[in-house]
Amino acid sequence: MDQSGSFINGHWLRKSKIAHVSEKTFYATTPIFYVNDAPHIGHAYTEVAADVLTRWHRQRGQDAYLLTGTDEHGEKVLRTAIANQTDAQDWTDNLVNGSWLPLLETIDINNQDFIRTTEPRHKKAVQKFLQKLYDDGFIYQGSYQGNYCVGCEEYKADADLVAGEAEYAGQQVCAIHSKPVETLNETNYFFKLSEFQRPLLELYKAQPEFVQPDSAKNEVISFVSRGLDDLSISRSKEKFDWGVDIPWDESHVTYVWFDALLNYVTALGYGEDEKLLNKYWPADVQVVGKDILRFHAVIWPAMLMAAGLKPPKQVFGHGWLLVGGEKMSKSKLTGIAPEQITDVFGSDAFRYFFMRAISFGSDGSFSWEDLSARYQAELANGFGNLGSRVVSMVDKYFDSNLPAPAEYQEPDKQLIAIAQAAALNADRAMDRGAIHEAISSIWTLVDELNNYITVQQPWKVAKDESQKERLGTILYCSAEGLRILSILLVPITPKACKKLFASIWPDKDISEQTIADAAQWGGLPVGTKFESLESLFPRIEQE
Numbered sequence: 001m002d003q004s005g006s007f008i009n010g011h012w013l014r015k016s017k018i019a020h021v022s023e024k025t026f027y028a029t030t031p032i033f034y035v036n037d038a039p040h041i042g043h044a045y046t047e048v049a050a051d052v053l054t055r056w057h058r059q060r061g062q063d064a065y066l067l068t069g070t071d072e073h074g075e076k077v078l079r080t081a082i083a084n085q086t087d088a089q090d091w092t093d094n095l096v097n098g099s100w101l102p103l104l105e106t107i108d109i110n111n112q113d114f115i116r117t118t119e120p121r122h123k124k125a126v127q128k129f130l131q132k133l134y135d136d137g138f139i140y141q142g143s144y145q146g147n148y149c150v151g152c153e154e155y156k157a158d159a160d161l162v163a164g165e166a167e168y169a170g171q172q173v174c175a176i177h178s179k180p181v182e183t184l185n186e187t188n189y190f191f192k193l194s195e196f197q198r199p200l201l202e203l204y205k206a207q208p209e210f211v212q213p214d215s216a217k218n219e220v221i222s223f224v225s226r227g228l229d230d231l232s233i234s235r236s237k238e239k240f241d242w243g244v245d246i247p248w249d250e251s252h253v254t255y256v257w258f259d260a261l262l263n264y265v266t267a268l269g270y271g272e273d274e275k276l277l278n279k280y281w282p283a284d285v286q287v288v289g290k291d292i293l294r295f296h297a298v299i300w301p302a303m304l305m306a307a308g309l310k311p312p313k314q315v316f317g318h319g320w321l322l323v324g325g326e327k328m329s330k331s332k333l334t335g336i337a338p339e340q341i342t343d344v345f346g347s348d349a350f351r352y353f354f355m356r357a358i359s360f361g362s363d364g365s366f367s368w369e370d371l372s373a374r375y376q377a378e379l380a381n382g383f384g385n386l387g388s389r390v391v392s393m394v395d396k397y398f399d400s401n402l403p404a405p406a407e408y409q410e411p412d413k414q415l416i417a418i419a420q421a422a423a424l425n426a427d428r429a430m431d432r433g434a435i436h437e438a439i440s441s442i443w444t445l446v447d448e449l450n451n452y453i454t455v456q457q458p459w460k461v462a463k464d465e466s467q468k469e470r471l472g473t474i475l476y477c478s479a480e481g482l483r484i485l486s487i488l489l490v491p492i493t494p495k496a497c498k499k500l501f502a503s504i505w506p507d508k509d510i511s512e513q514t515i516a517d518a519a520q521w522g523g524l525p526v527g528t529k530f531e532s533l534e535s536l537f538p539r540i541e542q543e
């Protein structure tokens with residue numbers, strides 16, 4: 001039996017089983033987004049997931065760093081700029097400042113850096129990386145003949161294409177964009193990707209969690225097992241010039257994906273001041289949509305190995321937000337702008353809904369009905385009201401001073417056990433990238449606390465002066481449950497949890513409370529003066 005624990009308020013309580021984290025740092029990244037259009041909720045979904053994972057690790061006490069940014073080169077962006085009669089740089093500046101940076105505010109992302117691939121710091125570092133690979137014999141000149149999808153910015157094998165429909169009937173089209181591909185016939189520079197088949201297969205074996213979820217891992221392994229072609233990593237400036245110059249041949253620009261993937265290390269100072277790189281690299285998790293998993297799980301680690309850098313610890317390929325069974329996308333006019341949701345429900349509800357309603361790793365869909373139902377039942381009634389009720393009872397019966405608990409009875413002990421299990425299970429689930437499971441575990445405590453209050457009926461106990469001690473115990477336990485919930489949920493619903501925590505422990509900062517503190521019962525000091533709490537999830541008037 002686990003004997004570790006301590007006496008808290010005169011009761012022996014099991015110590016938190018959450019191990020103290022050995023890794024001091026945590027580095028997570030999102031893909032960098034094409035600036036051919038404004039963000040939709042699919043992009044925001046990726047951002048929120050990476051942010052939740054990073055915030056969780058920060059709450060564990062780690063020095064957690066989140067990188068996001070924009071992918072600004074390539075034909076797709078250039079063509080859009082031209083179609084809008086603007087210069088590519090003006091186009092990207094306007095879209096980044098007007099849409100992509102504001103997105104971070106809209107959905108409450110706490111990122112430590114935002115990289116744009118048109119920044120000099122990035123372009124210089126890309127050239128250093130290319131030169132190194134060229135000098136070390138990993139790059140050679142060759143010719144490319146084949147298909148290219150500008151929507152994907154990807155060379156496509158014939159096997160990647162599908163039969164077109166409607167206006168494209170009779171033609172082969174890109175499976176993602178449903179549009180015909182273009183035929184290229186160019187002299188380009190090639191990266192010797194084919195030489196990395198064995199090292200990659202060894203990597204997948206040595207780091208079994210390198211690609212997650214497992215279904216995605218199997219797909220990547222079978223793809224690499226079939227053999228790899230060398231990769232064209234430049235485009236002739238005769239075709240277009242919106243990219244990073246190839247350092248030894250200025251008649252070519254770098255292939256947009258080769259440029260873009262490097263953002264994960266150029267943002268940390270690769271080739272210049274590598275303090276951050278040494279501190280945070282290799283990344284702990286690189287969150288990407290499943291559409292771009294191969295770039296991240298095959299090409300990217302091969303590039304890193306060629307340069308003598310370690311591959312990331314994990315690439316997590318999440319599912320798509322679907323509309324009518326297809327990937328939501330602006331080009332198919334199915335994109336929903338994130339602020340359409342946050343203007344009505346707020347950023348916390350946005351974050352909660354997508355992390356809770358969709359198993360991280362699987363596809364999912366969005367519906368206003370589902371969002372609205374979960375907002376009302378889970379956030380407003382389940383969590384928000386719980387906070388308000390407890391704070392107002394402490395005010396009403398104890399003049400806002402947190403009472404001391406007396407002897408814990410069976411229901412109190414059960415609540416404590418559920419709180420401790422919720423923290424432990426959520427922590428384990430987050431470690432597996434199972435964000436939805438982590439939230440379900442935390443919700444066992446929301447449900448139990450609501451149930452505890454309903455059964456204990458503090459409003460009845462309050463009528464009997466001889467039961468004052470029992471009332472104190474019930475409200476102490478309820479408030480302590482709120483402290484634990486606010487810490488566990490702050491990575492997911494930061495605004496509400498900060499408000500709640502500031503109300504029940506005004507002179508403490510929630511950022512100093514770790515997940516291990518949440519798993520340890522009895523943290524809230526007796527006598528703490530509560531402050532009033534505004535509604536965490538206000539009622540939304542239905543139109």
Ligand code: MSP
Pocket residue numbers: 030031032033034041042043045046071260261262263287288289290291292319320321322327328329
């Ligand atoms: N620029 C490349 C990534 C380069 S990373 C070195 C790119 N950009 S993108 O803007 O097209 O998409 C980026 C990511 O947005 C996708 O990988 C995915 O994470 C997210 N999503 C875009 N549409 C999405 C959905 N409909 N559903 C879920 N995520 C989606 O690819």
